[in-house]
Amino acid sequence: MSSTVVAGKDVLDKPLKLLFPVWVVISLLIVLFPVYLVFMVSVAPGSALFGERPALFVEDPTLRFWNDILQRGDLWGPLFKSLAVASFTTLLAIVIAAPAAYVISRLPVGLRYGVVIGLLVTRMFPEFTIGVSVATRFARLGLIDTYGGLVLAHLIGSLPFIAWILVGTFETIPRDLEEAAQIDGASKMGTLLRVVFPLAAGGIAVASLFVWLYSWNEFLYARLLTTNQNTLPLQVFQAIDRGSRQQMATVAAVLTLPILLVVYFLQRYLKPGALAGAVKG
Amino acid sequence: MADIALESVTRKFPDGTLAVNELNLEIAEGEFVVLVGPSGSGKSTALRMIAGLEEITSGTVKIAGKVVNDLPPRDRDIAMVFQNYALYPHMSVADNMGFALKLRKVPKEDIAKRVKDAAELLGIEDYLQRKPRQLSGGQRQRVAMGRAIVREPAAFLMDEPLSNLDAKLRVQMRTEIAGLHQRLGTTTVYVTHDQVEAVTMADRVAVLRDGMLQQVDTPQRLYDYPVNLFVAGFIGSPAMNMVPARVTSKDSGAVVVFGSHEIKIPAKRLQASKLEEFKDKEVILGIRPEDFEDPDLIPERQEENLLEVKVSLSETLGSETIIYFDVDAPAVLTKDTMDLSSDASVEEAAASEPRNESTFTARLNPKTKARGGEAARLAVDASRLYFFDPTTGRVIG
Numbered sequence: 125m126s127s128t129v130v131a132g133k134d135v136l137d138k139p140l141k142l143l144f145p146v147w148v149v150i151s152l153l154i155v156l157f158p159v160y161l162v163f164m165v166s167v168a169p170g171s172a173l174f175g176e177r178p179a180l181f182v183e184d185p186t187l188r189f190w191n192d193i194l195q196r197g198d199l200w201g202p203l204f205k206s207l208a209v210a211s212f213t214t215l216l217a218i219v220i221a222a223p224a225a226y227v228i229s230r231l232p233v234g235l236r237y238g239v240v241i242g243l244l245v246t247r248m249f250p251e252f253t254i255g256v257s258v259a260t261r262f263a264r265l266g267l268i269d270t271y272g273g274l275v276l277a278h279l280i281g282s283l284p285f286i287a288w289i290l291v292g293t294f295e296t297i298p299r300d301l302e303e304a305a306q307i308d309g310a311s312k313m314g315t316l317l318r319v320v321f322p323l324a325a326g327g328i329a330v331a332s333l334f335v336w337l338y339s340w341n342e343f344l345y346a347r348l349l350t351t352n353q354n355t356l357p358l359q360v361f362q363a364i365d366r367g368s369r370q371q372m373a374t375v376a377a378v379l380t381l382p383i384l385l386v387v388y389f390l391q392r393y394l395k396p397g398a399l400a401g402a403v404k405g
Numbered sequence: 406m407a408d409i410a411l412e413s414v415t416r417k418f419p420d421g422t423l424a425v426n427e428l429n430l431e432i433a434e435g436e437f438v439v440l441v442g443p444s445g446s447g448k449s450t451a452l453r454m455i456a457g458l459e460e461i462t463s464g465t466v467k468i469a470g471k472v473v474n475d476l477p478p479r480d481r482d483i484a485m486v487f488q489n490y491a492l493y494p495h496m497s498v499a500d501n502m503g504f505a506l507k508l509r510k511v512p513k514e515d516i517a518k519r520v521k522d523a524a525e526l527l528g529i530e531d532y533l534q535r536k537p538r539q540l541s542g543g544q545r546q547r548v549a550m551g552r553a554i555v556r557e558p559a560a561f562l563m564d565e566p567l568s569n570l571d572a573k574l575r576v577q578m579r580t581e582i583a584g585l586h587q588r589l590g591t592t593t594v595y596v597t598h599d600q601v602e603a604v605t606m607a608d609r610v611a612v613l614r615d616g617m618l619q620q621v622d623t624p625q626r627l628y629d630y631p632v633n634l635f636v637a638g639f640i641g642s643p644a645m646n647m648v649p650a651r652v653t654s655k656d657s658g659a660v661v662v663f664g665s666h667e668i669k670i671p672a673k674r675l676q677a678s679k680l681e682e683f684k685d686k687e688v689i690l691g692i693r694p695e696d697f698e699d700p701d702l703i704p705e706r707q708e709e710n711l712l713e714v715k716v717s718l719s720e721t722l723g724s725e726t727i728i729y730f731d732v733d734a735p736a737v738l739t740k741d742t743m744d745l746s747s748d749a750s751v752e753e754a755a756a757s758e759p760r761n762e763s764t765f766t767a768r769l770n771p772k773t774k775a776r777g778g779e780a781a782r783l784a785v786d787a788s789r790l791y792f793f794d795p796t797t798g799r800v801i802g
Contacts, residue, residue: 300491308505
């Protein structure tokens with residue numbers, strides 16, 4: 125029995141080893157090619173795009189369209205609004221969800237999964253059905269066209285998910301560490317701040333990234349709650365009807381850049397292995 | 406440093422299990438007390454109640470004369486070493502060790518000095534800047550010890566601190582911990598399931614089973630005077646041989662008979678105990694493996710108590726030879742002996758037809774010629790026989 129398994133493994137080992145890098149490269153291409161196209165088109169002179177076979181590489185890149193956009197300046201307002209809303213939503217979501225998720229992670233197993241599933245039930249309804257009624261209520265409360273209104277709306281969608289991610293993170297932190305901290309003289313709050321949350325940094329980073337991206341890209345609530353100042357996705361949406369392909373691509377690229385920055389700054393928390401060495405594995 | 410007193414301490418889990426039942430234990434200042442017992446005996450729960458990590462259902466825990474039942478762990482001035490080390494993975498070794506002092510707002514220079522002193526004591530001064538994940542199991546164990554030592558607490562509580570180490574390192578750390586205790590003199594409560602660890606390190610050993618304290622005494626007295634079958638079987642390695650037997654009069658004295666074997670009981674042993682009351686009733690006879698010897702290797706030979714046996718297996722260990730032989734009497738199958746056995750074979754044996762055979766172990770001088778598959782004669786030190794009441798399991802003495 126065991127020998128056949130070993131033999132089978134031997135037979136499959138080599139092709140798998142060879143296929144694996146190929147598979148990685150193909151996956152990367154599928155994901156990255158559209159992003160590349162956006163940036164490529166945004167610096168392409170008109171002549172490069174409309175030939176019989178559009179080129180994959182731009183030979184004489186131009187920053188004309190970037191200059192136009194920066195000088196026109198109508199992106200700055202939406203950019204600022206999106207940055208502010210995404211960042212405040214993330215901050216609030218973490219502050220609200222992290223302590224809650226910690227408590228849920230320390231519940232008895234049966235209860236814990238009941239609560240987690242309960243959280244996710246709110247995500248089972250199409251956002252649009254909730255969105256319209258939320259928007260009418262927000263209108264009565266005077267939350268239309270306010271940052272606060274949009275942040276609150278984005279919290280509806282993001283809290284259940286990040287609580288769910290964080291419950292999973294806190295579950296992996298051994299209780300022994302908390303007990304050790306208590307014995308070392310830390311209060312309950314001190315234990316959370318000095319031991320539990322630092323160890324959960326990876327999960328918190330992932331959750332933050334998730335919320336930030338959700339809020340940054342969010343369209344429905346932004347559309348429903350905005351009459352005056354657009355967010356960046358709304359602005360991009362409107363730009364699709366206007367101007368050349370290069371202008372559209374440039375606006376889309378502007379939407380992408382901050383994401384790259386955020387990921388860059390969070391990357392050191394995104395690596396695995398944060399808990400290694402805590403307890404004997 | 407402080408004394409610790411447990412008075413009728415009970416812990417009942419929410420599911421109704423009595424993890425610790427009316428535990429009374431006094432630990433003197435500077436004493437090294439080991440709580441030992443099989444898994445589920447309540448030893449860890451008892452330790453966690455001293456630490457303040459486990460709720461006390463009833464009874465009182467006192468540290469340095471003060472009732473601490475309602476104090477959180479941080480106000481009890483105790484340090485704990487966990488089975489899995491529980492080092493903070495995001496802190497360096499130095500920060501791990503200094504964490505408690507930092508929380509107590511000890512000045513930075515003092516922390517650095519105390520951490521350095523403790524690190525030197527433990528031989529980990531080269532690793533102070535490393536993270537726990539960069540250390541081996543033994544080094545992590547030392548850091549965990551260091552974290553406790555730096556505190557200079559009233560007491561150390563250790564919960565199976567060596568059970569994750571390999572055998573060789575375990576023996577080494579055992580000696581080191583005992584040495585540390587001698588140097589620091591800090592009151593220590595140490596939990597283990599390993600009776601060898603218990604008897605080698607402890608000033609006194611408390612044997613627990615099913616949440617109940619069986620006996621607490623010095624290792625030597627536990628070995629010499631176990632109060633019941635459980636303690637008798639738990640302390641000592643290899644374990645005591647036990648067999649159902651009968652005490653009867655013969656000639657002018659008394660003998661104990663089991664299977665086809667017979668051992669004369671010295672008159673003194675009979676008079677000094679209540680054994681007389683058990684005459685012609687069933688008792689359980691206990692003989693320690695080291696109370697057998699090859700008669701040819703005893704300077705003053707006593708011909709009277711020789712067992713004729715057939716050796717089934719012999720193990721030569723250099724310093725001694727262990728032999729196994731079958732006795733034509735059934736194995737003792739009481740709750741005591743079954744609790745002692747970690748493998749299922751004993752329970753299986755209890756469930757099936759009782760076999761009229763049990764295996765004895767004897768620990769002989771390595772010069773013995775007794776070999777597996779051969780017949781041998783064994784002398785028994787009859788002054789060191791143990792007798793137990795088969796209904797209560799208590800020693801007859």
